[in-house]
Amino acid sequence: MGKSFDILLFIIIILSIVLVMLESIKSFDAKYHDYLYTAEWVITVFFTIEYIARIISIKKPLKYIFSFYGIVDLFSTIPLYLSFFFAGSQVFLAVRALRLLRVFRILKLVRFMGEASQLKEAIKSSRAKIAVFIYTVLILSVIMGTVMYLIEGAEAGFTSIPRSIYWTIVTLTTVGYGDIAPVTSVGQIIAAIIMILGYGIIAVPTGIVTVEFAKQGSTANKKDKNVKEIHTNTQSCPHCTAENHQDNAKFCYECGNYLNEH
Amino acid sequence: MGKSFDILLFIIIILSIVLVMLESIKSFDAKYHDYLYTAEWVITVFFTIEYIARIISIKKPLKYIFSFYGIVDLFSTIPLYLSFFFAGSQVFLAVRALRLLRVFRILKLVRFMGEASQLKEAIKSSRAKIAVFIYTVLILSVIMGTVMYLIEGAEAGFTSIPRSIYWTIVTLTTVGYGDIAPVTSVGQIIAAIIMILGYGIIAVPTGIVTVEFAKQGSTANKKDKNVKEIHTNTQSCPHCTAENHQDNAKFCYECGNYLNEH
Amino acid sequence: MGKSFDILLFIIIILSIVLVMLESIKSFDAKYHDYLYTAEWVITVFFTIEYIARIISIKKPLKYIFSFYGIVDLFSTIPLYLSFFFAGSQVFLAVRALRLLRVFRILKLVRFMGEASQLKEAIKSSRAKIAVFIYTVLILSVIMGTVMYLIEGAEAGFTSIPRSIYWTIVTLTTVGYGDIAPVTSVGQIIAAIIMILGYGIIAVPTGIVTVEFAKQGSTANKKDKNVKEIHTNTQSCPHCTAENHQDNAKFCYECGNYLNEH
């Protein structure tokens, strides 16, 4: 039952995000404003009930209210209520997009988390290399940005040093919008050098991640036997607010109390 | 003989695709419309004959007709006929591009398939990692897209949240069209962060694929001895429609019946 | 002496390429046309003398004349002479850029060649994987290009299927000029999918090359002891036209004749 409620919650959150997106499209909002508004009301009421139900069913409600997901839940609920008192509904519209964060809790399936934590592990163990990498990118951007500002000047779109730095990052990461582009010969030569540098620098994070993945692959082989996939849901223990109980759990793994007592 | 027919079929398919492309170029079509139309007729007739011949020569025609390649063959044949009854020939024009899928059957050479299936294997065994990766990209796009929508607004081209999300994906993948580009300082700072993130995230699929390739390389060394390259063609068994017979096969490897009985 | 002549030749070739570039800049050519023209004459005369000297000093001139570098040398020499007889000097201008190919011969230093041939080896041994990769990119481009042509149409710049295919390649390779960009919602969603695909596909060549490099690295360790760096030059044996003699060689390694007999 905890599982099927999670699936319902998941669908409503996704629906709510889709509503936010549709509402942001002016032409669509103009046509179907009433439908969107009604749907938003239904979802807000649902979230309100769910929020209150969570607080009631938990023994230590304060712990939940001030937890990360408790705050996310609150912020997912209130935007519509606030828009009564304040103008600028645009901002509240966007706050509703934060509901997406709630999806994380639901998707906390062991399998995915296992992979994600492997990624996290990879990032963690090459923290220093990544720091050197980002530091190099930033220093290069500041120096090259300043140089390009002096060479190109305002006509080519390099109106200030921060803007030049922005352009350098756009170029170094090989994004290349083209809203700002060098026009002088010297500027284009330096741009070409930045590009080839960026082309090479892109190799650094790739190298880091690949080596970490390769390492984990060889250690994973040894550990694999003791890990099992366990499906969990977002039901929280009414006694201690611990989450991620197994789908068929009867007692809280944290405090040992009975889970479905009501 | 099966082989040489395959080569003829291959050439005609490629020719047919080229015709579709040329027809879509307005100026070219205006000049040589009659030639293109005649050529299309010749190819359609050829495909019709081939389709009928396949059905006749096969013992279980229904199995072929409703198979994947049977449907592709049918759709490759009928567009021109349909354009008699319906307007909107543009859509039928494009359906003809589906003929390209027929090429897959012909190119089903063991060597390439071996490599392709190795790629498929690599993708399959790192499915979970890829899912986490795509999930991260999408979540990042939705959140960053909403933030940029609030910051930049309609003047800079961020007219709606879906459009902002589109922009975020364009930036995160380092494509960077420049049709939408941030103009405010805060927007450009966030854009720069998205770029550097994208620069790092690109490392993840690369790491996955490299590690998988490396694994396969070391296991491939052991298997290599028992694999041989066998050249096959698209001739289908008239009894059971099995395909990919060896070039000089006399009996169907699936049902044991004689292949070239007519 | 062979070495120092090579360095002189190298400088003149680079100078000649720079001249071609400068000449192509309209404003620069207008100002300094006479200087550029004179310099081009001096270089042409030098190349002519060098070409004749090579033919004279070699015992089998025909073998040299019809060799790859013999033809490159001839084409490096004649553009200016041809511009007397024909108009369209623009084309001849560009032919002069081919002189760059001559640099290859001079740079045929053992060290670089060793690395280059290692790269070549890597490409060769993963030929099949690369073929599957390019094949996938092309098929994807044709199908996605056709789909985008139908969805977006001429207003967004997708005026014909070949142009749509061009756009798809621009997007798939994450280049993203922005001269053509989707404007419809459906088009932008498909574009986003193509980008994420491209983001993933970029991993394939990287994986291939990395694994090959890793393999070569482990085999290179075993071979390294027997390889030495030998500096060579472009002096060709007057008896058999063999090139790449060691800097202080007295006899041809190919035919055993004395090298500097004149």
Next chain:
Amino acid sequence: MGKSFDILLFIIIILSIVLVMLESIKSFDAKYHDYLYTAEWVITVFFTIEYIARIISIKKPLKYIFSFYGIVDLFSTIPLYLSFFFAGSQVFLAVRALRLLRVFRILKLVRFMGEASQLKEAIKSSRAKIAVFIYTVLILSVIMGTVMYLIEGAEAGFTSIPRSIYWTIVTLTTVGYGDIAPVTSVGQIIAAIIMILGYGIIAVPTGIVTVEFAKQGSTANKKDKNVKEIHTNTQSCPHCTAENHQDNAKFCYECGNYLNEH
């Protein structure tokens, strides 16, 4: 105390860089010019005092003055003084951005340097591969650039060969500004080939770096035990100007003299 001074210096340098950036934004400078100017004066005075203090406290001041960081320190100090005598303050503005280089000295923490030197090692040991790679990119750019110049011509933005080469590098590195883009069919086909080439070539530096990282990873395991993290600061020995003393060092590791004698 040496450490806390370093932190103060670090903050002032970053502040000074931020000032340079703000000053380059015309609208901001117009409003707050006086504040910026005053702040710049305060920083200049601080740097002047620090520069003089360094010279006084060191036994061999000349050695420091003509060292790399000595010159950087001088150039960080004088721009404002020079702007009294010369116009063109814009250039002096940018020279101040060089102060960023001073940050390097302060950040010379063992940990980061260890990683950076590992990167440096990786680059060094694959120097030849990188040279072949850059050489290939440049040759490809020159030849493809010339070809595109001939095919596209001035209308499409390919106004000269250097500009065409610039475009080729923009395309090959997958940056793709779109300020210059091919318009002819042949040009677009060649552009597509360049993109796919670039897509493949990007694999080379990645492969190099990954293999080097993997090598270092396996050798690092052996060395790790004998390396310790030592925190250093920029305090220089008053006797021999040696820097990077440990935070609690009493005697110079270079000349053995007492460090904090004043």
